[in-house]
Amino acid sequence: MPTSFIILFKRLFTSFIVLIGVSMLIFTIARIIPGDPARIALGPNATLEAVANLRANLHLDESIIVQYGYFIWNLLHGDLGISLYTNRPVLLDIGQFLPATLELVFVAGFIMVAIGLPLGAIAARYRGKFIDHVIRILSLLGVSAPSFVWAVILMLMFAFYLPIFPIAGRITDSYTIQAVTGFLLLDTLIAGEYRAFGDAFWHLILPAFALALSGIGQAARLTRANMIETYDKPYIEMAQSYGFSEKRIASKFAFKPSLIPSMTIIGLDFAAMLGNAFLVEAVFAWPGLSRYGVAVILRKDLNAIVGTVLVISATFLIVNIIVDLLIAFINPRIRFSTRRS
Amino acid sequence: MNQPTLNIENLQLGFKSHVGMSKVLHGISLNIRKGERVALVGESGSGKSVTARIILGLLQTLPTARISGVLEFEGRDLTKLSAKQRHALRGTEMSMIFQDPTSALNPVYTIAVQFTEVLRRRQPKLKKLLAFEQAAAALRQVAIDEPERVLNSYSFQLSGGMNQRVMIAMALINNPTLLIADEPGTALDVSVQAQTLDLMHKLVQEHQTSVLFISHNLGVVRDFADRVYVIYKGRIVEEGATQLLFSNPQHPYTQALMSAVPRITGGGIPNIPDVSDRYSDPAYIHPASGGEL
Incomplete structure (x- = not known):
């Protein structure tokens, strides 16, 4: 069914765009929420130096665009970072x-x-x-x-x-x-x-x-x-x-x-x-x-927030694509349409 | 085989509502002999289509419908049959052709699937492949050259004329005794309508099928029917053999209906009163029509 393939590719492409948008949005929102993630992670008794070190490690002192750049670079290498909450990837x-x-x-x-x-x-x-x-x-x-x-x-x-x-x-x-x-x-x-x-x-x-x-x-x-x-x-x-x-x-x-x-x-x-x-x-x-x-x-665990939201969004999009394909499957009018919608 | 295929006497229909009863049919009498093509002609809202649905037994399922009168099909009293027996007649002994063939075919199933379902009304255990062959043969009868392609198509992939041929083939494939054609092809353009009606005409003649032809189109009726009933506001106002009735309309409503047909010779749109007391004159039955009343 070539029409179904066209639908699939179109949807995959738009989903990809949506995911990029979602990642930017959640990346920014997570960082706008008040509170210092390094301080929350290390607790009230940690020294200022330790907090500063962790902030540097997380690139939190850089501009948000640079931080996003790091995030994308790591994402391309299959790395969503370490969770400060569980201390695991x-x-x-x-x-x-x-x-x-x-x-x-x-x-x-x-x-x-x-x-x-x-x-x-x-x-x-x-x-x-x-x-x-x-x-x-x-x-x-x-x-x-x-x-x-x-x-x-x-x-x-x-x-x-x-x-x-x-x-x-x-x-x-x-x-x-x-x-x-x-x-x-x-x-x-x-x-x-x-x-x-x-x-x-x-x-x-x-x-x-x-x-x-x-x-x-x-x-x-x-x-x-x-x-x-x-x-x-x-x-x-x-x-x-x-x-x-x-x-x-x-x-x-x-x-x-x-x-x-x-x-x-x-x-x-x-x-x-x-x-x-x-x-x-x-x-x-x-x-x-x-x-x-x-x-x-x-806990304002930045990496984990972004990762979780991205995965849930991706699942949401995949489910929607599956539903669209199912609709095309049961509706011959879509399957045999020659028009591009 | 002197008994008529269909005999209706004093058929009344009303719909019960909150404010009371609204009567739709005021005692219609009508009969169709074996192999006879009878037309029921009237304006919209006159009760043509409900009559067809009563014959098929579809209206009886409506809880608000109140129906009385004699309804006999091949000598059997339809009013005394159980719902199951009524159901057994549909699609086997009686079948129907609809106004718009494209919307009367299911859009999400191929023609073949629907044909198979119709064929299984007569042959419940029929295998898919055999059904396909029988359907293809039936489609060749209605001058469809590539029946396989049509059978594997959906109704929206076919033209209106093609769908109408499919509908005709479907209606006749189980060799029914009575075919009800409810304004067949009114939704099609005139030339396609004429072609498909010719086909239908030929086939019902071959199969000796009795036809109740419901229409508002006098020109089509004149070509197709042996006998005509004119219906106005739930009453039969005139009945007669087609030639007689057309050459010598007696009832004021029939006369008005005839003069309402626009003529190519000019004169513009004729001026006919919408309502006239004279339209409610008693019915006129042409003597040679053989109508026994």
Whole structure:
């Protein structure tokens, strides 16, 4: 599909530009926040000389443009600098914390799509009936409460009062899993530890649902609205007058056209989960990148802030590109368009 | 086989709303014999399209619709059939052609996928490859030279005339007893509309398909139909064999409708009153039409 390739290259290029812009912006903002990173890192008892040395090491005395130049030069060599908070290379920190967040977000995104879309389709098919009202109320409920509220509610209900799920963490401490990908669900399978896999999965359910609930509501409401619009289209009347079964219409002939406008928003929702993940991670003591990000911002750990924001932005952009390609895949009008948009 | 393909008597339709009932059809009677092409002519809003949707059983699913009267299809009382039995008739015994073929075809599925779905109404277990072959054969019947290319295309990649041929082939592929054509090709330009109507004419003659042809275009109706019903505000006002009705329109509304057709010989746009008490005169039925009332 050549059109898809064109879309891909165009998007990759614009994403690259966006990333450069983001890096400049966050680089400047991080340095404008009041407070001396060297002083914060070394503590109140450090000598003035030690602080001055660290400032020199970090090039903090140079102009911001020169500092940015150093940053880019190091970045080109695959180096994001040392975190003052963990005293380790930022890249290493990110490598450790990012998979936990991605695992949470991917599973939540999967739940959102796997539950939200069918719910919306069912509601549209039985529009005005009892089941439609139930789904609409539930999805409104999902949308109206933020994810950290759901996190607390779910934790109280299903981990505290009804201790079905573990209350916090990614996996029970007694398991030691060799980190290959950083994704516990994959690493446990690679190690052949199926009980550990179950354990990690069990730990994931509550946080993932807490993160997904508003997305489920959003996806269901969008899909319902788009499908109801599609149901008024002549090609659905055609399908009905040719006696295509209502089930086939709801799951295929009306579903796919309705998916196209929903997909864009769902993609944005998915990417927004990266940000919402922080609150859920905080509630469930999930060792993810969002928590790391907040910790380093509070300590004005410049290298770590810039690194974290860049990685999250890149993930956001990649997710958006994937969504665009998916849209092109389900929408033949984009796939076969000869026009350059 | 003397029973009519379709027999409608005193069909009434109303929509219930908060403020009461709004009546749309005030007792329509209409019949179509085997292989007969019958036109239902009237202005927009006169109740043509709802009649078609009642015959297909689509309007019955609307909770606000109130429908009464006799509806018989090949001697079977449609009002007594279950929803499932009604459904079984659609796409097999009855099919429909729409006003705008391009928007009546699903934009995200290829023509082949939609053809397969239609074919499986008659042959539920039909394999994809066989369906493709049958569809290709049907497309050749409507003078499409490269059926494979058309089948692998999406509706937006084809011209309106091509889509209309596809629609006609789709409507006739299951060999229905009754074809309902709801203003077929009105969205197409005149020459393409004429070509596709000729094709449809030829095919329904070959297959002995009964046709309910809904239109506001008198010129098209005159060429296509054996018999014409004129409908005005939910009432049939005149019925007769096409030649008779056109040469000698009796009802004031029919006369007004005929004189409303712009003529190439000039005279400008004829001056016809929009509403007249005389349009509500009792129906006139031409004697030789064979309409049994």
